[in-house]
Amino acid sequence: MPALTDLTRLCPPPASPSPAPNWNRVEEELGMRLPQDYKQLMATYGPGEFCQFLSLHYPHAPREAADLTGPMPARLRQQIEEVRLSARQPWPLPHPLESLFAMGVTGNGDYLFWVTNPTDKPDTWTIAVNQALRAPWYTFTGNLTEFLLAVVSGTTQVPLFPEDLRDNGTSFTPAHPVRATAAPTEQRDSLDPTEIRKWARATGIPIPDRGRIPIEIIEAWKRANPAQLDL
Known part of the structure; x- marks a missing residue:
């Protein structure tokens, strides 16, 4: 896989990545096959972050927001449609909603999707990027490894990504490892919902004035404000 070889030159993988999951089991859970390049990425890198900005979801992740096999991909499809239809002038989607499968996220809360069309040919799936569940969208004609290589090498500038993404190198x-010091509900309760709502509105992320804050917004806030998690 030439793209993976070039990617590892720019972003050296860890010496001992996390063990790869049982892909037969994962695909059986999902009810679909996954792209071969994604499996190779996981075997080479494991969970982590490219350029301290872009993270991929992976099977059976301890955090629901990062779990490829959890409810998040379906939940995001539902929320995209809810946000789209709540606008005064609903924007058209660049791809059928049912073909979008979330598999990554950025530090700004932008989501990465496979465009799973056709579903039985995963190695032909392209990549779509969405700005925090809203328009605009960006589509990359290539697989996930090719997309990562294009981004970290600078050959492709995704309009939704910061221009200084590569300023600190690749x-x-x-x-x-996930710390087991508190249950997820306890950690969530320790956060200040007022601050999260204030940040979300300033970032342009739609958020309800009352009630439970969606987990994906909490996770986006954590990624954008890591220093406050240690207070």
Whole structure:
């Protein structure tokens, strides 16, 4: 896979990545096959972050927001449609909603999707990027590894991504082990919902004035405000 070879030159993988999952089991859970390049990416890098900005979802992740096999992909499809239809002038989707499968996220809360069309030919799937569940969209004609290589090499500038993405160099940072100091509900309760709502509105992310804050907004806030998590 030439793209993966070039990507590892720019972003060296960890010496000992996390063990790859049982792909037969994962695909059986999902009810579909996954692209071969994604499986190779996971085997080479494991969970982590490219350029301290772009993270891929992976099977059976301990955090629901990053779990490729969890409810998040379906939930995001539903929320995209809810946000789209709530606008005064609903914008058209560049791809059928049912073909979008979330598999990554950025530090700005932008989501990466496979365009799973046709569903039985995963190695032909292209990549779509959505700005925080709203328009605009960006579509990349190529697989996920080719997309990552284009982004980190600078040959493609995704309009939704910051222009200074590569200013600090290209790198891959393995994910830290999940700390078991508190249950997810306890951690969520310790966060200040007022601050999260204030940040979301300033970022342009739609958020309800009352009630439970969606988990994907909480996770986006955590990625944007890591220093506050240690207070």
